[in-house]
Every structure is written in structure tokens, then in C-alpha cells.
Amino acid sequence: MKKYIQFFAIAILFTLFTGCTESDDEFFASKVVTANGLIAVNLSGNTVAVSTAIPRLLPQTGGNPFDLYLTTTSNQFFFNYTLEKKNANNVWELVAPSGYNVVTSSGSNQFGDYIAAICQLDALETTYEYDTTIAPIATGDYRLTVDNEVVSIDSKNAVTVIIKTTAVGDTTNNVLEFTVN
Amino acid sequence: MKKISLLFCFFLAVGAFAQTSSDSIVSPIVAKKNEIKIDVLNLISNGRVGISYERFLKHDFSIGVTGMFLNKASKEDDFPTDDTRTLIDYQVIPYVRYALSKSAANLYYVEAFSSINGGQYKELTTLNNGAADYVVTTVKDYNDVAIGASIGYKFYIKESFVVDLTLGMGKNLFHADSPETLSRIGINVGYRF
Numbered sequence: 001m002k003k004y005i006q007f008f009a010i011a012i013l014f015t016l017f018t019g020c021t022e023s024d025d026e027f028f029a030s031k032v033v034t035a036n037g038l039i040a041v042n043l044s045g046n047t048v049a050v051s052t053a054i055p056r057l058l059p060q061t062g063g064n065p066f067d068l069y070l071t072t073t074s075n076q077f078f079f080n081y082t083l084e085k086k087n088a089n090n091v092w093e094l095v096a097p098s099g100y101n102v103v104t105s106s107g108s109n110q111f112g113d114y115i116a117a118i119c120q121l122d123a124l125e126t127t128y129e130y131d132t133t134i135a136p137i138a139t140g141d142y143r144l145t146v147d148n149e150v151v152s153i154d155s156k157n158a159v160t161v162i163i164k165t166t167a168v169g170d171t172t173n174n175v176l177e178f179t180v181n
Numbered sequence: 182m183k184k185i186s187l188l189f190c191f192f193l194a195v196g197a198f199a200q201t202s203s204d205s206i207v208s209p210i211v212a213k214k215n216e217i218k219i220d221v222l223n224l225i226s227n228g229r230v231g232i233s234y235e236r237f238l239k240h241d242f243s244i245g246v247t248g249m250f251l252n253k254a255s256k257e258d259d260f261p262t263d264d265t266r267t268l269i270d271y272q273v274i275p276y277v278r279y280a281l282s283k284s285a286a287n288l289y290y291v292e293a294f295s296s297i298n299g300g301q302y303k304e305l306t307t308l309n310n311g312a313a314d315y316v317v318t319t320v321k322d323y324n325d326v327a328i329g330a331s332i333g334y335k336f337y338i339k340e341s342f343v344v345d346l347t348l349g350m351g352k353n354l355f356h357a358d359s360p361e362t363l364s365r366i367g368i369n370v371g372y373r374f
Contacts, residue, residue, distance in 0.1 A: 025266035025360055027303050031316045057313045070315035157262040159305065159316045 030160040033058060033066055038165040039079065039146055046180045047135040048144055050081060051106070052119050054128040058163070068128070071159050072152040075121040077128050079150040079165075080114040086141040099137055106131040118153070136180045146174045208285035210340050210373060211240055218345055218371025220249070228253025233369060241280040247367075248273055251300075260301060261320055267360045270300040274365070276331075286340070292331040294365065296351050299324040302358045325359035327351035337373065345369040 035058050042049045054077060057065035068077070083100060084092040097111040107130030110116040119128040136142055150163040167174045220231030230252045235245035249272040251257070260268045274296045282288035299322065306319040329351020337343050349365035 026264055027266035029305065029318045031305060063314070064309060065313040067313035067315040159318060
């Protein structure tokens, strides 16, 4: 009886480790490309405009253009940015979506701690577009920080593309500080 | 892979302990020189059909071969889009075994094996349609040879029916894109004659 108990204990261990019988190589179907200056951040009075117009055929230095849509089969790309306000102790705090007004003319947004900017492929399938203005409601010092990656969304059975980029316009190192009076 | 290493160490420890047991009576099992087995673990968990033949040359020494083939269409179908890099289609595994226990009915063993294996792997390929480059995932075939070692435990019921547990690891030698390591885990049931 002891022998069978021992056997069943070992059999259970084997069953727990069945996953090890398969290859544990992982494959991430992702391609990283670089294209600087894709995100524009411009300050006008108390309003910040964040926009992109990413060409579907993304120019590549010293090579052929890179077709974002054929690679990803995705109609959308996204990037994140944050809006922070300096509090009474001079510490930056994230501003809740209720703390600013938003007007979106291209693409869309998802709001949380980050603002997820969703760039939408236009009807001609030539450009991924996003255009939003943000106007903080309260007075104070603000900081808008843009991530330096634009990533394809829902690349169905295809390759995810990560575009390394920078923000241009009124930012310094992807950061814009401004004051609302 | 860390889990396999831990289990491997466990078996080594158990195997070393097993060497202390002995049977002074010669078992009728020893007179039976051939054994065929089917791997029920891989069949149930991974849809792989594994059949083994083992020939006993001496009381404590045997040679054998295992053939293992993927028999699960959904796995093949899912492979181009899932997150695994390689898919093993077949393995032919010749092996030699040395029994660590003196008992013929209930024994631990060590094994050296080779695995002639083949299957598919994925890689990113850049194509050009005349206007621009784009990237797709392509699936290619590979064939390779691995060597490795295992440890196992087997016991006999009614001196003919065998249950055989094997745990081991191997390393592919030649193809850069084949799976770097192969695990050899199985619960085989079979018949000795």
C-alpha cells in the first residue's frame, strides 16, 4: 500500500508539471521603430493642444517607408500623457478628469490616471489622427508629460508596432509646464 | 524550467535512497526481455502520442526508443497566432537505461537519451509591397538533434504490466531556432513480455 501511495504522490507531482512537457519559448510579435516628433504639444493661453498625424507609411531613415497598417492590421494607435498640478506643498499631483475640460476633434480619449490618447486611422487610410485640447479648470501651476511610445491597439493575429518618438512644440524633453491664471 | 530542475533534484534524492533496497530472489520479470508502453501523460495533457519500446539486455541495463508525435489539430492551428515561439511536431528518442535498484519489480533508473526532433518556429519577416516595408510573422520548419539525461521510476503489476515515470531534460545542438531545451516528462503504461 505504501508503494502505491508513493506512486500516486509522484503521479500528482508529474501532473502538476505537465506544462513543462511543452516548449516554454515565448514569442512576442512586436516591431519597434523610431520616428521622432510625432506628437505635437502646443500651449495657447490656458489651453494645451495635443495632436498627432502619424502617416500610415511611416518614413524611415535610410530605408523604405514602414507600413503601419499592413503590419498591425489595426485602425488605432495610442500613447499616454499625464496632467499634474502643483499642490500647496509644491508637490505634483495628478489631476482628475473632473479638473479639466476636454475638446476632441480627432481620435478619442480614455481617462484614468493617464490620459490614453487614441489615434484613429482616417477614412482614406493614410494617417492616424488625434487632436485634443485640454483646459484646466482651477488656477495654478500645471505639468503635462507625454510618453515617448505610440503603440498599436488590438493587432489581431498580426504584429504589434511600438513607435519610439518625441514630442515637439512647446515641450522640453516631452514635458510642458504652464500656469493657469 | 526551474520547476523541472527542482523535480529532477527530488528524483535524484529518491533514486539515491532507492539503491539501498534489494531483492535476493530473482524475479520472473527478468526473463521477459521486451516492453512496449504508451505515454498517457502527454496523450492527455498535450495531445501527443508517445509509444516506446524497451529491450532489456541485462538485469540492470536496457535500451529503447520512443516515438512521439503531435496529434492535436487545434495546437497546429493556433500556433501561428499564439505566444509560443516553437512547436515540436515529432521526436524520435533512442535511449539507454541503467537500473539503480536491484529489485526488478520496483526500480529507479537513470537514462541517457538523444532526441531527433522537428517542428516549427516563428520569426518576424520584413516584406515589401513596392510602396513600403511591412512585417509579418512567418512559420518555418526545423529539424535538430538533442542529447539529455533523465531519471525515472517504474514498477510492475502482475509481473507484466508496467507503470513508468520519466523526468529529464535535453539540449538541442545544431539549429539556432529550434527549442533550446527539451523536457522529457512522461507517465508510461505498458506491457512486458
